[in-house]
Every structure is written in C-alpha cells, then in structure tokens.
Amino acid sequence: MAQEHVRALAAALSDSFADRLLTSPAALAQYAGSESHHGERAPDLVVRPQSVEQVQQIVRAAADHGVPVVPWGAGTSLEGNAAAVAGGLCLDLSAMDRVLEVSADDLLCVVEPGVTREQLNAELRATGLFFPVDPGADATLGGMIATRASGTNAVRYGTMRENVLALKVVLADGTLIRTGSRARKSSAGYDLTHLFAGSEGTLGIIVEATLRLHGLPEAVLAGTWPFETLDGAIQTVIATIQSGIPVARMELLDPAAIRACNRYAQLDLPERPTLFIELHGSPAGVQEQLAMIQAIGAELGGGELARAAETEARARLWKARHQALPAARAMVPGAVTWVTDVCVPISRLAEAIAQAQSAIAEKGLLAPILGHVGDGNFHVFFVLHPDDERAWAAAHEVNDAMIEHALSVGGTCTGEHGIGIGKREALVREHGSEAVLLMRRIKDELDPNGLLNPMKLFGDSLPRAR
Amino acid sequence: MAQEHVRALAAALSDSFADRLLTSPAALAQYAGSESHHGERAPDLVVRPQSVEQVQQIVRAAADHGVPVVPWGAGTSLEGNAAAVAGGLCLDLSAMDRVLEVSADDLLCVVEPGVTREQLNAELRATGLFFPVDPGADATLGGMIATRASGTNAVRYGTMRENVLALKVVLADGTLIRTGSRARKSSAGYDLTHLFAGSEGTLGIIVEATLRLHGLPEAVLAGTWPFETLDGAIQTVIATIQSGIPVARMELLDPAAIRACNRYAQLDLPERPTLFIELHGSPAGVQEQLAMIQAIGAELGGGELARAAETEARARLWKARHQALPAARAMVPGAVTWVTDVCVPISRLAEAIAQAQSAIAEKGLLAPILGHVGDGNFHVFFVLHPDDERAWAAAHEVNDAMIEHALSVGGTCTGEHGIGIGKREALVREHGSEAVLLMRRIKDELDPNGLLNPMKLFGDSLPRAR
Numbered sequence: 001m002a003q004e005h006v007r008a009l010a011a012a013l014s015d016s017f018a019d020r021l022l023t024s025p026a027a028l029a030q031y032a033g034s035e036s037h038h039g040e041r042a043p044d045l046v047v048r049p050q051s052v053e054q055v056q057q058i059v060r061a062a063a064d065h066g067v068p069v070v071p072w073g074a075g076t077s078l079e080g081n082a083a084a085v086a087g088g089l090c091l092d093l094s095a096m097d098r099v100l101e102v103s104a105d106d107l108l109c110v111v112e113p114g115v116t117r118e119q120l121n122a123e124l125r126a127t128g129l130f131f132p133v134d135p136g137a138d139a140t141l142g143g144m145i146a147t148r149a150s151g152t153n154a155v156r157y158g159t160m161r162e163n164v165l166a167l168k169v170v171l172a173d174g175t176l177i178r179t180g181s182r183a184r185k186s187s188a189g190y191d192l193t194h195l196f197a198g199s200e201g202t203l204g205i206i207v208e209a210t211l212r213l214h215g216l217p218e219a220v221l222a223g224t225w226p227f228e229t230l231d232g233a234i235q236t237v238i239a240t241i242q243s244g245i246p247v248a249r250m251e252l253l254d255p256a257a258i259r260a261c262n263r264y265a266q267l268d269l270p271e272r273p274t275l276f277i278e279l280h281g282s283p284a285g286v287q288e289q290l291a292m293i294q295a296i297g298a299e300l301g302g303g304e305l306a307r308a309a310e311t312e313a314r315a316r317l318w319k320a321r322h323q324a325l326p327a328a329r330a331m332v333p334g335a336v337t338w339v340t341d342v343c344v345p346i347s348r349l350a351e352a353i354a355q356a357q358s359a360i361a362e363k364g365l366l367a368p369i370l371g372h373v374g375d376g377n378f379h380v381f382f383v384l385h386p387d388d389e390r391a392w393a394a395a396h397e398v399n400d401a402m403i404e405h406a407l408s409v410g411g412t413c414t415g416e417h418g419i420g421i422g423k424r425e426a427l428v429r430e431h432g433s434e435a436v437l438l439m440r441r442i443k444d445e446l447d448p449n450g451l452l453n454p455m456k457l458f459g460d461s462l463p464r465a466r
Numbered sequence: 467m468a469q470e471h472v473r474a475l476a477a478a479l480s481d482s483f484a485d486r487l488l489t490s491p492a493a494l495a496q497y498a499g500s501e502s503h504h505g506e507r508a509p510d511l512v513v514r515p516q517s518v519e520q521v522q523q524i525v526r527a528a529a530d531h532g533v534p535v536v537p538w539g540a541g542t543s544l545e546g547n548a549a550a551v552a553g554g555l556c557l558d559l560s561a562m563d564r565v566l567e568v569s570a571d572d573l574l575c576v577v578e579p580g581v582t583r584e585q586l587n588a589e590l591r592a593t594g595l596f597f598p599v600d601p602g603a604d605a606t607l608g609g610m611i612a613t614r615a616s617g618t619n620a621v622r623y624g625t626m627r628e629n630v631l632a633l634k635v636v637l638a639d640g641t642l643i644r645t646g647s648r649a650r651k652s653s654a655g656y657d658l659t660h661l662f663a664g665s666e667g668t669l670g671i672i673v674e675a676t677l678r679l680h681g682l683p684e685a686v687l688a689g690t691w692p693f694e695t696l697d698g699a700i701q702t703v704i705a706t707i708q709s710g711i712p713v714a715r716m717e718l719l720d721p722a723a724i725r726a727c728n729r730y731a732q733l734d735l736p737e738r739p740t741l742f743i744e745l746h747g748s749p750a751g752v753q754e755q756l757a758m759i760q761a762i763g764a765e766l767g768g769g770e771l772a773r774a775a776e777t778e779a780r781a782r783l784w785k786a787r788h789q790a791l792p793a794a795r796a797m798v799p800g801a802v803t804w805v806t807d808v809c810v811p812i813s814r815l816a817e818a819i820a821q822a823q824s825a826i827a828e829k830g831l832l833a834p835i836l837g838h839v840g841d842g843n844f845h846v847f848f849v850l851h852p853d854d855e856r857a858w859a860a861a862h863e864v865n866d867a868m869i870e871h872a873l874s875v876g877g878t879c880t881g882e883h884g885i886g887i888g889k890r891e892a893l894v895r896e897h898g899s900e901a902v903l904l905m906r907r908i909k910d911e912l913d914p915n916g917l918l919n920p921m922k923l924f925g926d927s928l929p930r931a932r
Contacts, residue, residue, distance in 0.1 A: 105708060105813035148653040159651050161660075162628060177901040182876030183809040184841045185625050187614035187664050187884045189893050189923060190905045194627075194660035198653055215710035242571060244681035282754055343649040347571035375650045410648030418653045427655050435643040438912070439656045445911040446904070457655060 006044040009065040009089065013047060016057065020095070022046040031072060031090045038080035038421055043070060043090035050095050052168065052176060052207045059205060060174035062089050068451050071201040073143030074116060076135070078339050079420025081147055081200050086454040091205065093142055099123045100208070107213045108165060108182060113142025113206050129213040132157035135416065136322045142206045148198035150416035152321065155241070155374030156248040156280065157214055159416065164197050168208035172447040182210060195442075200418050201453040203446045217248070217280035221290055221307065222314045228301035230254060230273040230357070234350045236297040237275065237373045241346050245292050249278035250374035251321060254357070257328070257368035257381070264327030265320035272303075275373075276321055278314070328368050328381040335383045340399045342406035343377040343415030355405050356380055356398065363394035377415035403429070424459040472510040475531040475555065479513060482523065486561070488512040497538060497556045504546035504887055509536060509556035516561050518634065518642060518673045525671060526640035528555050534920050537667040539609030540582060542601075544805050545886025547613055547666050552920040557671065559608055565589045566674070573679045574631060574648060579608025579672050595679040598623035601882065602788045608672045614664030616882035618787065621707070621840030622714040622746065623680055625882065630663050634674035638913040648676060661908075666884050667919040669912045683714070683746035687756055687773065688780045694767035696720060696739040696823070700816045702763040703741065703839045707812050711758050715744035716840035717787055720823070723794070723834035723847070730793030731786035736769075741839075742787055743771075744780070787836075794834050794847040801849045804858075806865045808872035809843040809881030821871050822846055822864065829860035843881035869895070890925040 013021050022028065023045050032042040044067075049055045062069045068088030075082060084090055096112035099120060103109065104127050111120060118138045120131050133144060134151035143149070145167070150159035157163070166180030169192075179192035196204055227233035230252075237250055253261065255271045262269055277293070279286040294305065308314045320327075329337045344352045353369060360367045360380065371378025380402065382395040403413045403426050413419075413426035428436050440458055444450075479487050488494065489511050498508040510533075515521045528535045534554030541548060550556055562578035565586060569575065570593050577586060584604045586597050599610060600617035609615070611633070616625035623629070632646030635658075645658035662670055693699035696718075703716055719727065721737045728735055743759070745752040760771065774780045786793075795803045810818045819835060826833045826846065837844030846868065848861040869879045869892050879885075879892035894902050906924055910916075 103811075103813070105704075106811040107708070108811070148651075148657070150651055150653075154651060158628075161651070161657070162624075171904070175900050177904055178898055179901060181878045181896065182811040183843075183872075183878040183881065184812070185614075185616055185620060185627070185809055185843065185881050186878035187616075187882050188878050188880050188889070188896050189664070189885055189902070190669075190908060191614070191627070191657075191660045191664050192897075192901060192904065194657045198655070198657050203656075215708075217710075238571075242573065242681075244683075284754060285751055288748055288750060343651055345569070345572040345574070345648040346650070347569070377649075377651065406649075412647045412649040412652035412654050414654050415649065415651050416653050419655055423654070430647065430654050431658075432644055434641050435645060435658060436655070438637070438643055438658065441911055442656060442908060445907055 005065045005067050009061055009067045010045050012061045012065065013058065016054070017047055020048040031075065031084070031092065033075070038083060041083055041085055043084035044087050046090040046092050048092045048095045052170070055091070055170050055205055055207050056174045056176060058089070058091060059170050059172065063173060063449065063451060066449065066451070068454050069205070070453050071146065071205050073114060073140030074137065076137035076139045077143060077147055077420065078417045079422035081418050081420035081456060082143070083421065085421060094140060096207070102127060104129060106182060107215070108210055109213055110208065110210050111141050112208060113140060115141050117141060117144065124213065128216050130216055131211060132214055133160055133163055134322070136325055141209060141211065145197050145206055145209055146200050147418035148416070150372065150375070150377070152249045152251055152318070152372060154372060155250055156246055161194060161197055163212045164193055164209060165212060166210035167193050167196055167206055169196050169204040170207055171204045172449070172452055180210065198418070200420065200456050202443055202456055203452065219283040219286045220278060220280055220314065221286040222278040222317060223305045223307040224269055224317065225275040225277060225297065225305040226270045226272040226303045227274065228272070228303070230353065231350055232301035233273045233275050234353060234373065236293070236300045236302060238346055238349060239296045240293050241374055243292065243296070245289055247277060247289065247293070247374060248280040249276065251276040252371055252373040252378065254369040256366070257324060257370040260327040260331050260368055261320045261324055264330050265323055267320055276317065324368070324370055325381060328383050332366065332383050334385060336386055338382040338384060338395055339379055339417070340402065341371070341377060341379045341415050341417050342402050342411060342413060343375060344406050344409050344411030346376045348409040348411065349373060349376050352405055352409065352411070353378060356402050359398045359401050363398060365391060365394055365398065367398070372415070375415065376411070419457045421456060424457060427457060471531045471533050475527055475533045476511050478527045478531065479524065482520070483513050486514040497541065497550070497558065499541070504549060507550055509550035510553050512556040512558050514558045514561045518636070521557070521636050521671055521673050522640045522642060524555070524557060525636050525638065529639060529915065529917060532915065532917070534917050535671070536919050537612065537671050539580060539606030540603065542603035542605045543609060543613055543886065544883045545888035547884050547886035547922060548609070549887065551887060560606060562673070568593060570595060572648060574676055575679055576674065576676050577607050578674060579606060581607050583607060583610065590679065594682050596682055597677060598680055599626055599629055600788070602791055607675060607677065611663050611672055611675055612666050613884035614882070616838065616841070616843070618715045618717055618784070618838060620838060621716055622712055627660060627663055629678045630659055630675060631678060632676035633659050633662055633672055635662050635670040636673055637670045638915070638918055646676065664884070666886065666922050668909055668922050669918065685749040685752045686744060686746055686780065687752040688744040688783060689771045689773040690735055690783065691741040691743060691763065691771040692736045692738040692769045693740065694738070696819065697816055698767035699739045699741050700819060700839065702759070702766045702768060704812055704815060705762045706759050707840055709758065709762070711755055713743060713755065713759070713840060714746040715742065717742040718837055718839040718844065720835040722832070723790055723836040726793040726797050726834055727786045727790055730789060730796050733786055742783065790834070790836055791847060794849050798832065798849050800851060802852055804848040804850060804861060805845055805883070806868065807837065807843060807845045807881050807883050808868050808877060808879060809841060810872050810875050810877035812842045814875040814877065815839060815842050818871055818875065818877070819844055822868050825864045825867050829864060831857060831860055831864065833864070838881070841881065842877070885923045887921060890923060893923060
C-alpha cells in the first residue's frame with residue numbers, strides 16, 4: 001500500500017471524522033490481530049463511521065485514492081477474515097451499534113452492523129423474543145452475517161443464512177442498495193441477501209440488517225450428559241437428528257475440552273465425552289423430547305443426564321461452553337490457539353471425529369475437540385506454543401487431513417468460520433476451480449479495482465477472471 | 467430470432483438428438499403456453515436431453531449459433547417464466563427424471579431436474595421421509611428451484627430456499643459447476659446455490675439438485691375450520707404464528723374459493739372463510755397444538771373444526787386445495803384464470819387481504835382469495851373471459867394495487883411465483899433501481915450474450931449495465 005495514497009485519504013477524511021479517524025501506531029495496533037493464527041498486520045488507518053452516509057463517504061474516498069477497505073466488527077473472526085493483509089483502511093463499524101427497530105408482531109428486528117449478539121439479546125429481554133445465532137465470541141451481527149456464522153442453536157433455529165431477511169449494503173463505488181424484504185419469503189429476483197451473507201466484506205459493506213427473531217420457549221430443559229465413549233455420544237447425536245427430534249442445542253465436548261472448561265469456568269464435570277443439550281418447547285413437549293433422547297442414549301453408553309434446571313445454572317453452562325476457546329488457551333501458559341472447523345453430513349460425523357482424534361493423537365498434539373454436532377459441525381482447538389514450529393507443522397497436517405476427509409464425504413471445509421485467508425486453497429478443493437472462478441467473476445464485476453477486503457477468499461495464485 | 471440461426475442449430479443437434487429434437491408446429495405448440503396470462507409463443511425448436519453432458523452440448527451449440535435457450539420443466543409457472551418470448555430453443559428437461567440417490571441417514575436426496583414433486587414423494591414412500599415443498603401444480607423440482615417455489619408446508623418446513631443444499635449448473639458457455647455440499651451448513655465462499663435458486667433460468671441451467679428431506683411426522687392432525695368473518699380467520703393465523711405454535715400448514719380460503727373447491731372436488735364445506743390446517747408432531751404434541759389454536763380461534767369467531775382423521779380424507783382435503791386453480795377456472799364456462807401472489811409481514815396480512823378484497827368487489831370481479839397465510843402469503847385467482855377487456859384492465863388495477871400495498875408495508879411483489887415477464891416492473895419498485903442494476907450486472911457477467919431465458923426478470927426498458 002503506497003503510503004502517499006493513505007496519507008491523501010487520511011487528509012480527505014480528517015475534516016469529517018476528526019477523532020474518529022485513527023492513525024497513531026498505538027491505535028492501529030488494536031486492529032492488527034484477531035482470534036486467528038494468521039499473524040498480525042496493522043491497517044494503515046482506521047475510521048469509525050456512525051451512519052450509512054459516512055460509510056458511503058469513506059468507501060467513495062477510498063476508491064478515489066485506491067486504498068483497500070477492510071470492514072471490522074468485533075475482531076473475533078478465526079480465519080483472518082478481518083485482517084488488513086494488504087494494508088489500507090480498516091472500517092470499524094462497531095460505533096454503528098443501534099437496534100433500530102424491534103417488531104414483536106412480525107418477529108423481526110432491524111439493526112446496525114455493530115450491534116453484538118449479546119447486546120441485541122439484552123435489548124430484547126423485555127419482549128419475550130430472542131435472537132438465536134450464537135458463535136462463541138460476542139461478535140457483531142454485521143460480522144456474523146459477513147461470515148455466515150452459526151453457533152449452538154443452529155440445529156433448531158438455523159444459521160445466519162436462515163435468520164437474515166434483508167440487508168442494506170454499500171457497494172464498492174459507494175452506492176447504497178437494499179436487498180430482501182420484511183416478508184418471510186419472496187421469489188422476487190436474485191437472492192442478493194444470500195449473496196452478501198458469507199461474502200466476508202469482499203462484495204460490499206453491510207450497513208443495516210433485518211433479522212428474524214424467535215419467541216422464547218415456554219419451557220427449557222438443559223443439561224450435561226457424559227458418555228462412556230466418544231463414539232457412543234456421537235451415535236446418540238446421529239440417531240437423535242435422524243429421528244427428527246427437534247433439539248435446540250446438542251453440543252459435544254471431548255474429555256480434553258471438558259478438562260479445559262472445568263478449570264476455566266470452575267465446573268466439576270466428569271472428564272468424559274459429554275453432550276451439552278438443551279430442549280425447547282411446551283413443558284410436556286420437552287419432557288417428551290427428553291424421554292426420547294434418553295432412550296436413544298441409554299443404548300449407547302449414556303450416563304446420568306445432569307440437569308441445569310434454573311435459568312442461572314443454564315446460563316453458567318452455556319457461558320462455559322462459549323468460553324471454550326479461552327479455556328483451551330489457558331491450559332498451557334504462553335500458548336495460543338488455532339481453531340479450525342469442518343462440517344460433514346450427519347451420518348459421517350463419527351468417522352470424521354475419529355479421524356481427527358487419531359490424527360491429533362498420532363502427532364502428539366494438545367487439541368480439544370468440540371462442536372455443534374447436531375449440525376455435523378465440529379471444531380478442533382489446537383493449543384500451541386507460538387514458536388514450536390514442529391507442532392505448527394503437525395497442526396497444519398491435521399487440519400489438511402480433516403478438510404480432505406470432510407470433502408471426501410460430501411462435507412465442507414468450514415461450517416461457520418469462513419474462508420478468510422486460511423482456507424483459500426480449501427475453497428478450490430471444495431467447489432472446484434470452475435465454481436471458484438465464477439465467484440471470482442462476481443467479485444471482479446462488483447469490485448473491479450479489488451479494494452474491498454483484498455486477498456480474502458481468493459489467493460493471488462488462484463484463477464483470476466480477468 | 468433469425469430463422470437461419472435456428473435451422474443451423476437444429477442441423478447441428480439433429481445427429482445427436484434425432485427424435486428428441488422437435489421441430490414440427492404441432493410439437494412446438496405443446497410448449498407455447500403455461501399456466502400464465504401472458505399469451506402464448508411457441509419456441510422455434512425443442513430438445514429433450516437425457517444427461518448433463520447433453521445439456522452442456524446443447525447450451526454450447528446454442529451459444530455458437532446465437533440462439534436463446536429457455537429451460538422448461540412441467541410448464542406450470544404462473545408469470546410466463548418459461549415462455550419463449552424471444553423465440554429460440556426450448557430446453558425440455560422433463561426427460562431427466564431420475565431420483566439418483568436417497569439417503570435416509572443424511573435426510574437428503576439427489577435428483578435430476580425433471581423429477582416432479584409428486585414423483586419424488588412416491589419414490590420416498592417406503593423410507594419414512596418426505597419432501598415438503600408443494601406448489602399447487604405437480605411441478606418439476608428443477609423448475610421449483612428456479613422460481614424459488616413454496617407451498618402449503620412452508621410455514622413449518624421452509625420454501626425451496628431452505629430445502630436446497632447443492633446444485634449442479636450448466637453455465638452459458640456450457641461449463642458445469644457444482645455449488646454447495648451435503649453438509650447442513652457451510653460458510654465456504656459465496657452462496658452460489660442461493661444465487662441460482664430463484665434466478666429463473668437466466669444465469670444457468672440447473673441439471674442436478676441435492677435436497678433436504680424430512681421425517682414423516684409420527685402424528686398428523688388435519689381439518690377444515692370455518693370462521694364467521696375473514697378477519698377472524700386471519701387474526702387467528704396471525705396470533706398462531708406470533709405465538710410460535712409450529713403449525714405445519716395453515717391455509718386460508720375465502721367463500722368464493724370454498725365454493726369453487728366444493729364444486730370441483732365434490733366437497734360439502736360451508737361457504738364461509740375457512741382455514742385448512744395441519745399439525746405435525748407426536749400424538750400428544752399435535753393435541754397440544756390443537757388446543758392452543760382452538761383457544762385462539764374461539765375468541766375470534768372460529769366454528770367447529772372438522773377433522774380429517776384418516777390418511778385418505780387428508781389426501782382428499784389437500785388435493786382439493788391444490789386443485790383450487792382449475793376449480794376456479796371451472797366456475798365460469800370458457801373462462802381463464804390469472805393468478806397473482808404477494809407476501810407481507812404477518813402483522814399486515816389482515817389489511818392486505820382486506821385491501822385486495824375491497825378492490826375486487828369495487829371492480830365487480832370474480833376472484834377467489836386463498837393462500838399460505840401462515841407465511842403472510844396469499845393469492846388472488848382472477849377468473850376472466852379471455853375477451854373481456856374491461857375485466858382484464860380491472861384485474862391489472864387490482865394486481866397493481868395489491869403490489870403497491872404489499873411494498874408499502876415492507877412485503878414483496880411475489881412470495882412464490884417469481885418475476886417472469888409479469889412482474890418485471892414490480893421488481894424495480896420492490897428493490898429499487900440500484901439493486902436491480904446490480905442483478906443485471908450479475909446477469910450480464912454470467913450470460914454476456916443474453917441467451918439464457920431472455921426478457922425474463924429484466925425488461926428492455928429497465929436499466930442495463932452495459
């Protein structure tokens with residue numbers, strides 16, 4: 001990134017943005033990293049808009065000066081999705097954090113992109129509604145849309161894909177467009193909403209979103225359920241999903257993950273393969289679901305399901321689950337984590353996890369396995385010393401083998417973390433070069449100068465349309 | 467369409483396709499119409515491929531000769547979506563009608579595009595699974611994907627959007643791409659699956675689809691439920707949806723629609739505003755749902771819910787509902803129907819239907835109202851004499867007013883029929899010219915010569931990118 005272009009852009013924006021334009025090395029360093037293993041690179045400047053019009057102004061100015069624009073929410077993405085790898089301007093949307101509307105009648109809300117999922121649910125508290133998508137971190141909703149995020153509730157309530165109704169997006173030339181509508185369904189034209197959802201800021205900047213909300217269930221039943229074997233736990237999940245039992249959450253933690261959570265969140269769970277479950281419905285309905293899954297698990301080595309009956313106990317349980325990443329990191333002083341995720345068809349989940357587990361063991365790595373197994377999605381948290389090159393190389397091999405296996409059974413290289421810079425090669429392996437070339441042609445048409453989050457999704461060595 | 471180009475294309479294809487290449491006027495006339503009010507125009511030739519490779523060959527040959535390609539499934543679309551309005555080649559995919567795979571373990575199937583929804587469900591009969599999306603006609607699954615179709619089950623099981631996992635698509639230059647995967651969720655790259663779903667054959671030809679299946683419910687409870695007033699029926703729907711009761715089907719028929727169905731399907735229902743409902747779940751669960759909706763309806767003028775307990779009685783009920791279109795047409799000898807649909811946020815459903823109803827009455831039109839009200843989606847079936855110009859003009863006015871109202875409350879100009887040629891202007895009104903221009907840029911990038919289903923979605927008078 002030529003520094004004179006950056007300086008010219010900073011000068012062009014300084015009047016309008018004053019102290020919302022950050023240029024000091026200390027300030028820029030705050031935007032250098034993210035929850036990823038891809039190294040750090042500070043942007044050349046940061047600007048914090050407060051309105052759609054300001055985003056348009058910034059995007060236009062950056063286009064005029066040929067400076068890359070990298071959107072930023074909470075900085076919690078896991079594949080370097082928001083890293084300024086080509087330098088340029090970091091567009092920090094976290095100050096656009098207003099919930100603009102909540103419609104209980106239409107079970108939807110309208111938010112600015114910097115609203116976080118926890119903030120939204122806090123604002124919904126009095127309404128009897130909630131927003132279900134919950135990645136581990138308290139991510140921003142704009143970032144969650146951009147990476148097509150997911151979480152523990154997806155098995156029942158869907159991912160961001162199913163929960164975004166409409167968007168406002170600023171295109172590469174500063175034009176503002178609307179996509180979708182407030183209707184639950186539509187067949188009016190190309191589905192631009194779902195083209196932008198998951199595009200990781202490479203096609204436009206999401207500046208407003210209309211999201212589906214869900215009624216809080218009348219009854220909730222949650223608990224932890226230890227199993228004799230990992231395979232028994234997974235077979236229980238598979239049979240539950242295949243039976244169509246509408247579980248709300250069904251999470252797996254292997255013994256290493258339980259150990260990490262026990263320590264970090266002061267829990268006292270048996271260090272065995274464990275399902276964290278949650279059932280939603282009427283009081284009778286959740287009892288019925290419970291009986292059905294217990295009947296399945298009893299045949300497969302399921303132990304006693306420890307119920308977290310009180311709201312507070314449930315909150316503690318899920319907080320512990322959501323803190324699994326820092327919990328894993330805290331297992332070894334000075335360690336960092338590298339989190340990877342794949343997603344496979346449910347019938348292949350057991351073999352996928354077994355394959356990952358044996359690869360981890362073979363390499364002698366510390367890497368808890370856990371995940372949203374009801375969706376066929378699981379994570380491996382590699383716990384690594386930053387300078388242990390041999391371990392990093394081994395983790396790369398395990399990650400590659402996991403992806404290879406997932407693709408060989410019709411799965412995907414990432415269920416919910418996105419491609420970023422970490423899985424660009426896997427994107428081609430998954431979809432084939434023809435489909436990735438088509439994605440690239442759409443990218444080049446919408447962002448002909450390549451200024452929107454450059455280097456993401458497509459590597460320079462990958463097919464270029466033009 | 468210059469006839470020498472068509473003749474040259476026919477010559478190029480004749481060796482490979484022999485009697486699967488149709489050129490006689492009588493044969494072509496079979497592909498002239500569809501269930502639409504947009505007049506007839508026969509294609510210049512028809513070809514009936516039996517494999518993906520043959521589709522590639524045809525698309526390449528058509529590109530070489532500059533001849534438009536219009537994909538065709540069952541010819542049941544309602545907005546002229548499959549009409550050869552610019553002439554050219556009709557690509558009849560109905561001979562690609564094999565169910566390639568059913569995976570009960572992964573709750574999915576893989577189908578060729580010409581499989582119809584009834585055919586698929588017949589083939590699934592022994593598996594305990596079903597495919598829920600059910601537009602009125604026995605449409606092909608390829609056509610249903612292309613128009614993002616929906617039906618009576620969408621309120622619980624989603625539309626085609628939620629039930630398509632992966633596609634194979636032949637692009638304008640004959641390239642074959644794969645989109646999506648067999649995993650339930652993925653954040654790997656742009657969501658090409660949902661770009662093609664709803665693109666009405668304008669971006670590529672869908673030649674294979676991986677679809678989600680659902681377990682047949684343990685218990686089913688269906689019935690008809692007459693109300694004193696249309697508003698009472700609609701308020702019951704709104705309250706049911708807002709309460710989060712997971713009804714499987716919730717259809718509204720106004721008295722005119724009931725009258726039509728009574729006559730056509732030899733039913734004997736009271737000619738009052740009526741909800742057709744269906745509940746899925748465990749035996750106890752459906753009783754619980756029934757009690758909840760009856761409690762809601764009792765306050766709103768709901769009469770006695772007549773249950774169709776037997777499988778056969780249920781089948782008769784839904785068959786009658788699905789035949790509402792021919793039933794409406796049969797009300798007046800020599801009449802034709804023009805079906806329109808809009809979809810609004812659920813809280814605005816009552817006013818939207820009241821607005822349509824009073825516009826119909828004011829114009830003195832015969833036009834039953836019915837629809838998938840649990841989604842906020844409803845249809846008006848205009849019953850018209852082909853040559854009654856005043857009535858057609860009046861129907862246009864009612865249709866325009868319905869769209870205008872739907873858009874004014876944040877709804878969409880079509881919930882499930884698509885844009886075709888009938889709603890091109892409404893597409894711009896709904897999304898704005900900037901968003902439609904973006905759609906057009908994607909179209910022009912993927913189909914630079916404009917040969918894939920030309921004139922659809924975008925009128926010539928609408929913004930062109932290049």
